[in-house]
Amino acid sequence: MIEKTNSNIIENALSDNESVIEIKNVFKSFGENQVLRDFSFNLKQGENVVVLGKSGSGKSVLIKCIIGLIKPDSGTIKVFGQNIPDLNREELDKIRVKVGFLFQSNALYDSMTVRENLEFPLRRHSIKTTKEQEYSLIVEALTNVGLADTIDKMPSELSGGMKKRIALARTLILKPDIILYDEPTTGLDPITGKEISNLMNELAKKYNTSAIIISHDLNCVKIVAQKIVMLIDGKCYAQGTYDELKNSTDLKIRHFFE
Amino acid sequence: MKSSVLQSFLSETGDIARFTGRFFVEVFKPRYEFVELLRQCFFIGYKSLPLVAITAFIMGLVITIQSRPTLVEFGAEAWLPKMVSVSLVREIAPVITALICAGKIGSGIGAELGSMKVTEQIDAMDVSGTNPYKFLVVTRVMATTFMIPILAVLADAISLYGGYLGTNIRGVCSWDLYWNQVFDTLTYGDVIPSIAKTFLFGFAIGIIGCYKGFYSNKGTEGVGQSANSAVVISSLLVFILDLLAVQITDLLNLT
Numbered sequence: 108m109i110e111k112t113n114s115n116i117i118e119n120a121l122s123d124n125e126s127v128i129e130i131k132n133v134f135k136s137f138g139e140n141q142v143l144r145d146f147s148f149n150l151k152q153g154e155n156v157v158v159l160g161k162s163g164s165g166k167s168v169l170i171k172c173i174i175g176l177i178k179p180d181s182g183t184i185k186v187f188g189q190n191i192p193d194l195n196r197e198e199l200d201k202i203r204v205k206v207g208f209l210f211q212s213n214a215l216y217d218s219m220t221v222r223e224n225l226e227f228p229l230r231r232h233s234i235k236t237t238k239e240q241e242y243s244l245i246v247e248a249l250t251n252v253g254l255a256d257t258i259d260k261m262p263s264e265l266s267g268g269m270k271k272r273i274a275l276a277r278t279l280i281l282k283p284d285i286i287l288y289d290e291p292t293t294g295l296d297p298i299t300g301k302e303i304s305n306l307m308n309e310l311a312k313k314y315n316t317s318a319i320i321i322s323h324d325l326n327c328v329k330i331v332a333q334k335i336v337m338l339i340d341g342k343c344y345a346q347g348t349y350d351e352l353k354n355s356t357d358l359k360i361r362h363f364f365e
Numbered sequence: 366m367k368s369s370v371l372q373s374f375l376s377e378t379g380d381i382a383r384f385t386g387r388f389f390v391e392v393f394k395p396r397y398e399f400v401e402l403l404r405q406c407f408f409i410g411y412k413s414l415p416l417v418a419i420t421a422f423i424m425g426l427v428i429t430i431q432s433r434p435t436l437v438e439f440g441a442e443a444w445l446p447k448m449v450s451v452s453l454v455r456e457i458a459p460v461i462t463a464l465i466c467a468g469k470i471g472s473g474i475g476a477e478l479g480s481m482k483v484t485e486q487i488d489a490m491d492v493s494g495t496n497p498y499k500f501l502v503v504t505r506v507m508a509t510t511f512m513i514p515i516l517a518v519l520a521d522a523i524s525l526y527g528g529y530l531g532t533n534i535r536g537v538c539s540w541d542l543y544w545n546q547v548f549d550t551l552t553y554g555d556v557i558p559s560i561a562k563t564f565l566f567g568f569a570i571g572i573i574g575c576y577k578g579f580y581s582n583k584g585t586e587g588v589g590q591s592a593n594s595a596v597v598i599s600s601l602l603v604f605i606l607d608l609l610a611v612q613i614t615d616l617l618n619l620t
Binding site: 171174176196200203204206208210211212213214215216217227228231232233 | 480484485486489491492493494495
């Protein structure tokens, strides 16, 4: 059944102890453009939630607020019980070890090899590993995405799908509890997009991660979404499963599935 | 129209001032990025050396050849090494070095950071436990601040060698006589202020390149604009700082 967001639902959700991310009454605007208006939502442990909305509706802003790259104007964003906007850099870095972020443009460092790209978060987060442990973590992450043979390649030598997989490997190397995906299949052909979507599901099962996935790609949404949140007019307009929302009588919701 | 141009100029000046202020806050705070600083020193200093060396050599040679006829007219040809050395060391070598670096390094930093910004690599660093300002900006600005004076000193030496060859094209001046005349002429008041101002040139080139790249607009067009405006503004700043440095040196009677 589709849950229309109202204050009771929010209260119930936030009192739920299983929630790993709790977003309450978040507002964010850029100049006169109000992107998020009283957005509230929570993510439970082990859940894969897709946030669906039009381009420019604030989906990427939302997950950047969760990871602390953008500060909301007001509201609370609690990740593992800690309010992200209140944290200083050191506290934020500790949270970021547990929360992976897959960027829309992959964000692989052009000047580094695949190995150095994967080493970067390990070294920068000051995770104490020996050289051998570091190497085995890199190989494990690359094997998980099926690209162990690219370890010494530069990102410019890789195809779009391979770059996405390497970016996913870099996100996974810290074994995060939550992964935030920003349009993971955008710019990929339907077959590669499906492969990436299946890979996301496999890795979620293997590492027992929770995920928020921003996507327009309905094929990807159908594969990965356990729940869908509709972000319309800056609010959590509705939430439900793929089939529930697809069969909705609300035109604003149906519009996305036609 | 005029007020909006003035407003955007003042607004950008304020933003650059804030960006510069942040540098002085971040530079003293740990964690210190020594490895990245050394890497940047290598790229900024060593990789710019051939271009700076060739330009300095040609400038030394050309200035000497161009100055000769005037001195010959006054029967003061023997003063050629003295005159050329003062011009080169006090003004031409430091400013030419700074301008070459503004073009090569300023545009490089602007384009590199701009493309990193556009492709979300700066955000990726942020979520990977790295302060991008410290890792990208502080290291580059420190590298330009320390490498450009070294390049300027090398440019001084190479341009003076060019001057020696230029002197001997139409006249005859022995190696020993040339260098004796050069070192007899040059005083600490010539050398130290000219090196001191290159630290300012280096700082300006680094901070403007980083500012333009760090706040690049989205898209590849924005990257091009960042690189372009980094060169234009840092070149202009080199001349403004040179003017100020010369005035201060003059006021302090260091000339």
